[in-house]
Amino acid sequence: MKSLTDKQQQLxxxxxxxxxxxxxxxxxxxxxxxxxxxxxNSIYQHxxxxxxxxxxxxxxxxxxxxHPSKRNELSGFYPGIPVKGRIAAGAMHEAISENLGHLPVEIHPETSDHYFALIVDGESMIDADIRDGDYIIIDPREPGDGEIGAIRYRGETTLKTIRKRADGITLQPENPSFDPIDITPEEWEKVTVYGTYVGKAWKKGNDWGLIFRAG
Known part of the structure; x- marks a missing residue:
């Protein structure tokens, strides 16, 4: 194993x-x-x-x-899903930047320990069974056509179904009360993709569980 510099070791x-x-x-x-x-930039390099x-x-x-090979260096780490902030399902709002603890659930950590959770604000995705206050699970990969993406566009975050067209991308709400947003291919290159919606958490009493999106 390659050794670390002093600054890398500190980080x-x-x-x-x-x-x-x-x-x-x-x-x-x-x-x-x-x-x-x-x-x-210095953080990025390290x-x-x-x-x-x-x-x-x-x-x-x-x-x-x-890295999975370094997990043994953690002492007392609870393998829950981190809650990284709130995301709009309605009017867009500021970027995801909070640390809101974690959900006390574990899902196949060998393949999905990079998942994280967001709290939904708004009702623009109710026909996809995503409602205000839900804890949704995000896989940090770019969404494909027809998948639901968590993105930052023009400085604000939103949760929408991604519809790819020959002349661009549509951010499609799943509620007829909200309007879609059309984005050109050039604009899409400047979009920050937080990830793809893969499921959500539910709570009954003191117990938490997960339900994953089909497909």
Whole structure:
């Protein structure tokens, strides 16, 4: 195993401590503040190095997690699903940036420990059985045609069905009271994709469970 530089080792130890405290990976903002960097570029370079050295695993656009081979360096980590913020299902709002704890559920961690949860605000996806206040599960990969994507567009986040057309992309609500949003291919290249909706959590009493979207 390749050794770490002093700065990489410091960041690695910070990531482990953050994971043990919050049960999720720190954000770029968390790491910048902790190490006093004025931009995210230095953090990005260190994360890339940790990924190449198999300390971290990368999932989707800019999402990282602890590499499965390094999980044994975590002490007392609870393998729940981190709740990373809220997402609009209606009028769009600010980017996902909160740390809201974790859901006390585990799903095949060897293949899906990069999943995360978001809390839904709004009713634009009710015909897809996604309602205000639901905890939805996101796989940080780009959605395909007909899948539901969590994205950031023009500085705001939204949850919509992705419909691919020859001349662009439509963000399609699943509620006739809301209007679709058409995006050109050039605009889509500038969209931040948080991931693809794969299911949601439910709670009955003190028990939590998961239901996954068919297909």
């Amino acid at each position: 690695w130890e910070y990531i482990l401590d953050f994971y043990e405290d919050y049960s999720q990976f720190p954000s770029y903002e968390d790491m910048q503040e902790a190490f006093g960097y004025s931009s995210s 994360l890339q190095a940790l990924t190449k050295k198999n300390y971290l695993a990368k999932h989707g656009r800019g999402h990282y997690d602890i």
